[in-house]
Amino acid sequence: xxxxxxxxxxxxxxxxxxxxxxxxxxxxxxxxxxxxxxxxxxxxxxxxxxxxxxxxxxxxxxxxxxxxxxxxxxxxxxxxxxxxxxxxxxxxxxxxxxxxxxxxxxxxxxxxxxxxxxxxxxxxxxxxxxxxxxxxxxxxxxxxxxxxxxxxxxxxxxxxxxxxxxxxxxxxxxxxxxxxxxxxxxxxxxxxxxxxxxxxxxxxxxxxxxxxxxxxxxxxxxxxxxxxxxxxxxxxxxxxxxxxxxxxxxxxxxxxxxxxxxxxxxxxxxxxxxxxxxxxxxxxxxxxxxxxxxxxxxxxxxxxxxxxxxxxxxxxxxxxxxxxxxxxxxxxxxxxxxxxxxxxxxxxxxxxxxxxxxxxxxxxxxxxxxxxxxxxxxxxxxxxxxxxxxxxxxxxxxxxxxxxxxxxxxxxxxxxxxxxxxxxxxxxxxxxxxxxxxxxxxxxxxxxxxxxxxxxxxxxxxxxxxxxxxxxxxxxxxxxxxxxxxxxxxxxxxxxxxxxxxxxxxxxxxxxxxxx
Amino acid sequence: xxxxxxxxxxxxxxxxxxxxxxxxxxxxxxxxxxxxxxxxxxxxxxxxxxxxxxxxxxxxxxxxxxxxxxxxxxxxxxxxxxxxxxxxxxxxxxxxxxxxxxxxxxxxxxxxxxxxxxxxxxxxxxxxxxxxxxx
Numbered sequence: 001x002x003x004x005x006x007x008x009x010x011x012x013x014x015x016x017x018x019x020x021x022x023x024x025x026x027x028x029x030x031x032x033x034x035x036x037x038x039x040x041x042x043x044x045x046x047x048x049x050x051x052x053x054x055x056x057x058x059x060x061x062x063x064x065x066x067x068x069x070x071x072x073x074x075x076x077x078x079x080x081x082x083x084x085x086x087x088x089x090x091x092x093x094x095x096x097x098x099x100x101x102x103x104x105x106x107x108x109x110x111x112x113x114x115x116x117x118x119x120x121x122x123x124x125x126x127x128x129x130x131x132x133x134x135x136x137x138x139x140x141x142x143x144x145x146x147x148x149x150x151x152x153x154x155x156x157x158x159x160x161x162x163x164x165x166x167x168x169x170x171x172x173x174x175x176x177x178x179x180x181x182x183x184x185x186x187x188x189x190x191x192x193x194x195x196x197x198x199x200x201x202x203x204x205x206x207x208x209x210x211x212x213x214x215x216x217x218x219x220x221x222x223x224x225x226x227x228x229x230x231x232x233x234x235x236x237x238x239x240x241x242x243x244x245x246x247x248x249x250x251x252x253x254x255x256x257x258x259x260x261x262x263x264x265x266x267x268x269x270x271x272x273x274x275x276x277x278x279x280x281x282x283x284x285x286x287x288x289x290x291x292x293x294x295x296x297x298x299x300x301x302x303x304x305x306x307x308x309x310x311x312x313x314x315x316x317x318x319x320x321x322x323x324x325x326x327x328x329x330x331x332x333x334x335x336x337x338x339x340x341x342x343x344x345x346x347x348x349x350x351x352x353x354x355x356x357x358x359x360x361x362x363x364x365x366x367x368x369x370x371x372x373x374x375x376x377x378x379x380x381x382x383x384x385x386x387x388x389x390x391x392x393x394x395x396x397x398x399x400x401x402x403x404x405x406x407x408x409x410x411x412x413x414x415x416x417x418x419x420x421x422x423x424x425x426x427x428x429x430x431x432x433x434x435x436x437x438x439x440x441x442x443x444x445x446x447x448x449x450x451x452x453x454x455x456x457x458x459x460x461x462x463x464x465x466x467x468x469x470x471x472x473x474x475x476x477x478x479x480x481x482x483x484x485x486x487x488x489x490x491x492x493x494x495x496x497x498x499x500x501x502x503x504x505x506x507x508x509x510x511x512x513x514x515x516x
Numbered sequence: 517x518x519x520x521x522x523x524x525x526x527x528x529x530x531x532x533x534x535x536x537x538x539x540x541x542x543x544x545x546x547x548x549x550x551x552x553x554x555x556x557x558x559x560x561x562x563x564x565x566x567x568x569x570x571x572x573x574x575x576x577x578x579x580x581x582x583x584x585x586x587x588x589x590x591x592x593x594x595x596x597x598x599x600x601x602x603x604x605x606x607x608x609x610x611x612x613x614x615x616x617x618x619x620x621x622x623x624x625x626x627x628x629x630x631x632x633x634x635x636x637x638x639x640x641x642x643x644x645x646x647x648x649x650x651x
């Protein structure tokens with residue numbers, strides 16, 4: 001502490017004011033050290049930051065503030081050397097207070113020189129930035145975690161796009177959902193996820209425009225994976241804004257909702273099917289009760305007539321006969337209805353499935369109608385028919401109904417032809433949407449009978465739909481409804497074409513590879 | 517003296533035609549009954565013969581090809597039948613077809629009775645009204 005080195009007190013009145021200022025500054029520790037870095041001067045800020053009083057600290061070496069590991073690395077020495085060599089050394093780091101606690105100091109050491117440019121000491125200005133340091137660290141950690149989080153989120157594709165829709169960033173979720181690795185996709189346009197149809201209508205750019213204009217665009221739709229397969233994506237594009245409010249890019253968050261979509265569609269299909277079944281059931285109950293009440297009502301009426309005219313033998317006999325006919329009709333209806341309702345019940349019974357030789361079915365049906373065929377001198381010809389997997393009893397009913405209809409609705413000698421070819425779904429006219437896309441046996445039953453007007457080609461398959469009066473052609477109006485159900489039970493389809501007086505052709509489609 | 521009134525029965529069931537005529541003839545000698553077996557035949561006849569304007573039409577609902585409701589639509593298009601009393605005449609009445617018929621303006625929806633006496637009473641009450649077609 002010799003005066004030739006540095007005398008902080010040898011200053012004028014202006015210097016005194018200056019000294020006071022330094023002494024009383026509270027936010028900075030301002031220390032003056034001699035050329036051996038022993039502390040010569042201590043201000044209020046230094047006391048506040050480092051907790052030593054002036055008496056305690058004066059004459060101490062400045063390394064007192066350094067942590068053990070810094071001392072080991074001789075940080076104080078290095079800083080001092082730097083200040084001595086270059087005039088100045090600045091550093092931020094943890095320092096030690098008197099009570100052993102640490103603070104984050106921003107330190108500038110400046111070398112002080114005499115007129116001959118010899119270093120005569122150092123000033124050291126320290127600012128306590130502990131609060132800022134902690135906040136900065138927290139922020140950095142949080143940002144780091146945030147980036148990590150986005151990078152590692154698996155269930156969402158989170159992508160950063162530039163203002164033109166070029167992909168800048170790619171997370172694990174995006175790789176998982178879309179199948180591209182980040183190096184394959186960064187730098188490409190986000191349009192690669194869109195189908196050709198969507199691109200043709202400009203969907204990707206419209207979404208960007210919407211996001212640019214309104215801040216956000218959200219849409220669900222089918223999108224493409226790298227391998228060309230589709231997934232149902234729920235997409236939200238959010239515009240990112242610069243300080244001046246201009247759009248600098250977009251975030252695009254995509255969730256793969258394919259499973260949900262499939263489940264939803266399944267549910268919608270089930271619901272639709274259920275609604276159809278319910279309305280069918282309602283219709284069934286109505287028509288069944290109507291058609292059953294008709295003969296029942298007649299039986300009551302005829303009985304009343306007979307009772308009131310019991311003495312008139314001829315009259316009574318006539319109405320006894322009618323009564324009997326009504327009762328028989330009723331019995332026939334009940335039997336057919338039972339048959340029909342059983343079909344619905346057997347629908348899912350796979351134990352009834354087996355190999356059915358359709359050639360054999362034709363032969364059996366011919367035997368059943370032997371008398372009628374003989375009486376009408378009917379000709380039934382059939383080409384080679386396949387062996388299929390199905391319900392033998394139901395398919396027997398189908399053949400029996402179609403062949404008996406062809407025999408029944410004839411005015412001349414019936415000629416019936418049964419043939420089979422294989423067709424694709426798109427070759428089937430009026431095929432329902434629900435029909436699976438596969439190959440079908442097309443069985444045709446053509447006749448030369450009375451036929452029907454084309455306009456009835458669909459209604460004839462409805463329950464109790466009849467095109468003729470009961471006195472002209474007998475029947476319950478259930479036969480073709482039954483055929484329709486049987487075809488449907490076999491995951492097939494039935495249709496018919498005709499022209500009045502020119503015969504009819506019924507087409508039965510049954511899957512080539514049966515679902516068991 | 518009033519001229520004979522005309523009643524047309526459109527029903528595909530021959531038994532029901534027979535029972536209806538039997539009752540009609542026993543309750544009134546002022547009404548002529550005529551039957552046709554289908555809606556198609558009825559429309560063909562009514563459009564071909566302009567001199568025949570029935571005062572009453574009884575129309576079955578469940579018939580092959582053209583059902584009663586479709587037939588009613590066609591009947592409503594024939595202007596000279598504007599004052600004809602049209603009755604739906606069916607074994608059962610289903611809610612939707614009932615509502616549809618009422619919308620098209622019918623005089624009544626009659627459920628075919630099981631008792632002869634009931635049908636007679638019903639017809640006697642109806643024939644007590646002389647529609648304006650007969651003026």
